[in-house]
Amino acid sequence: MTETAASKNTDAALQIGHLALKGRVIAAPMAGVSDQPYRALARHFGAALAVSEMVSASPKLRESRKSRQRTNHDGEAGPVSVQLLGADPKQMADATRFNIAKGADIIDINLGCPTKKVCKRLVGSALMRDELLVGRILEAVVSASTVPVTLKMRTGWDRQSKNAPAIAKMAEEAG
Numbered sequence: 001m002t003e004t005a006a007s008k009n010t011d012a013a014l015q016i017g018h019l020a021l022k023g024r025v026i027a028a029p030m031a032g033v034s035d036q037p038y039r040a041l042a043r044h045f046g047a048a049l050a051v052s053e054m055v056s057a058s059p060k061l062r063e064s065r066k067s068r069q070r071t072n073h074d075g076e077a078g079p080v081s082v083q084l085l086g087a088d089p090k091q092m093a094d095a096t097r098f099n100i101a102k103g104a105d106i107i108d109i110n111l112g113c114p115t116k117k118v119c120k121r122l123v124g125s126a127l128m129r130d131e132l133l134v135g136r137i138l139e140a141v142v143s144a145s146t147v148p149v150t151l152k153m154r155t156g157w158d159r160q161s162k163n164a165p166a167i168a169k170m171a172e173e174a175g
Contacts (some may be wrong), residue, residue, distance in 0.1 A: 017148025057086030070165030
């Protein structure tokens with residue numbers, strides 16, 4: 001198939017690691033929005049994948065009511081993608097293993113949330129300011145994971161600092 005023919009083939013599935021998605025639409029994770037009913041509706045209306053709301057990697061918050069709701073995927077059509085939020089590589093690795101044990105088929109790392117509440121804790125898009133830490137998180141999560149790992153990120157942590165290509169390269173090298 002030529003490149004032109006491939007680009008016209010809108011029915012082609014997306015591949016994330018070993019998972020072949022049945023379509024090309026992914027509903028991105030959105031705090032306060034992409035709960036279980038939203039994900040079910042997104043899937044019903046054609047999304048091949050609907051990513052969970054961000055879940056804190058902190059073990060202190062893992063058993064909170066809110067975290068339990070966000071990690072409940074009972075009866076949900078797969079694949080299940082869980083987005084993790086955190087800045088501690090060990091906690092991110094532990095949260096990766098925990099969520100895979102609960103049925104996650106994909107682990108997504110949040111480097112994209114721009115809200116002040118998140119960024120003041122130096123997580124979400126604020127992590128993009130520290131590429132070395134991002135590299136350690138990537139290595140820890142990929143090493144702990146038996147499922148594909150993805151990233152949600154911005155072009156950079158502000159309009160002047162566009163480091164997404166460098167972070168994407170780090171993610172590729174991490175596996």
